[in-house]
């Protein structure tokens with residue numbers, strides 16, 4: 200058992216599970232919050248993440264395959280790759296791919312909720328979406344627009360090819376993009392970058 | 395050479411005096427909020443009446459003569475127009491009278507800078523939580539301006555606590571009254587909204603008010619506070635890890651909450667990050683934070699002409715050049 204990553208919400212270990220090497224995402228206790236809320240959040244998100252990963256997979260969105268799930272722990276396939284956040288620069292073609300997989304996810308009737316470069320992995324089989332802990336099964340246009348906003352913000356600049364491929368691949372792409380424009384105009388949002 | 399700072403963005407008219415980074419005085423007059431909201435003109439009228447008295451009190455406490463003041467800072471915004479105007483007019487009149495440098499400043503930046511200074515931090519992640527604002531902030535790598543990493547989608551956490559308190563008939567309608575009422579409460583499930591490093595409070599408040607018809611004020615206050623603060627902690631924890639920060643401070647009026655500081659302290663400890671907050675008199679709106687920031691900006695020669703001084707109700711921190719190094 201080896202710690203792969205210490206996240207804000209969870210720890211990810213590589214473990215042997217029925218003979219195979221898999222990732223175990225463990226949502227441990229947060230001492231700062233009251234126990235009932237803590238349990239509710241960890242349980243709810245684990246369940247939600249499992250459900251959304253399955254749904255995404257069924258819809259053909261590239262995600263790690265879920266192996267098993269218990270109260271606070273998910274077991275899934277390990278991807279050999281790197282998250283976009285850790286790359287020096289975004290390789291050509293990747294923004295277009297981001298637009299395409301996001302469109303597919305939205306068309307499958309869900310939103311990601313934390314759609315940033317920390318949660319996109321470039322692996323052998325291409326671009327994968329990970330971390331469905333804040334995902335929701337919903338067709339909300341606002342929710343979809345916020346996914347677009349989050350990725351735009353975390354990339355540090357807009358990529359026209361991302362929005363173009365999103366609009367082209369998504370059944371209601373235009374509506375979502377105009378919602379995005381509206382949210383950005385509310386003034387609260389400027390592009391923010393993480394350095 | 396002492397510098398004076400004037401803060402009047404909302405309910406507080408504050409005057410602070412500093413010299414070489416040392417706070418010599420921090421006096422204020424606060425509009426009595428009671429169980430009602432604030433009517434801007436009335437608050438401004440109140441500030442006008444108390445302004446001179448607060449300035450004199452601050453000079454006396456610092457034991458500094460008016461004519462020895464060598465520079466002036468005032469809050470340019472964000473804030474309530476008529477209130478900002480009172481502070482600005484006082485600052486301008488003083489600058490003309492004394493013929494010294496004057497500088498308009500961003501209120502939020504002053505909140506962050508005083509917390510940094512008093513916790514001895516150079517490059518922390520900052521959680522700025524007050525009535526009107528709730529933001530997760532960090533300087534960009536070139537230290538040119540603050541980045542807003544996360545913030546509220548709707549209302550500030552303080553205003554949420556204040557309107558809840560008002561609807562519950564608490565007096566004063568203030569975050570501290572919610573804290574008092576919450577003592578010994580029991581947890582009831584409320585809406586919890588965090589999206590990455592952003593969060594929202596309006597739905598939480600509406601639901602809490604609704605539930606108060608069937609539950610005790612104590613339980614609802616407790617649950618509202620626990621839920622709202624847990625949301626802030628989660629978003630902040632995510633930002634801390636994403637930016638790999640080693641230092642972290644909290645500032646603004648809601649940073650006066652003992653419970654919030656304990657929770658944030660626990661987040662920091664979990665990741666072995668240094669955590670700090672200023673003493674409470676410097677978390678609420680105050681003049682000392684304006685004076686401290688003014689001293690540093692003036693030292694670098696960024697004073698402005700009196701006739702160019704203005705105020706701005708909406709003035710976002712990420713639009714401001716960072717000149718405090």
Ligand SMILES: Nc1ncnc2c1ncn2[C@@H]1O[C@H](COP(=O)(O)OP(=O)(O)OP(=O)(O)O)[C@@H](O)[C@H]1O
Nearest residue numbers: 404524525526527552568569570647648651678679
């Ligand atoms: N002990 C406390 N616990 C929680 N909240 C508190 C406490 N004391 C004060 N507050 C809240 O702090 C807020 C006031 O913050 P502050 O003094 O910074 O003024 P402000 O006008 O909100 O400032 P800003 O312009 O920065 O938004 C109020 O909403 C109040 O309820």
Ligand SMILES: Nc1ncnc2c1ncn2[C@@H]1O[C@H](COP(=O)(O)OP(=O)(O)O)[C@@H](O)[C@H]1O
Nearest residue numbers: 204206207208209211263276277278282329330
């Ligand atoms: N299937 C996977 N294969 C390999 N590494 C992974 C996998 N899932 C997550 N990781 C690594 O763990 C990190 C955190 O995972 P994530 O699910 O995003 O957790 P959190 O909710 O804490 O952000 C990722 O950034 C990535 O580096």
Ligand SMILES: [Mg+2]
Nearest residue numbers: 206317318330
């Ligand atoms: Mg993640």
Ligand SMILES: [Mg+2]
Nearest residue numbers: 524646647679
């Ligand atoms: Mg304030």
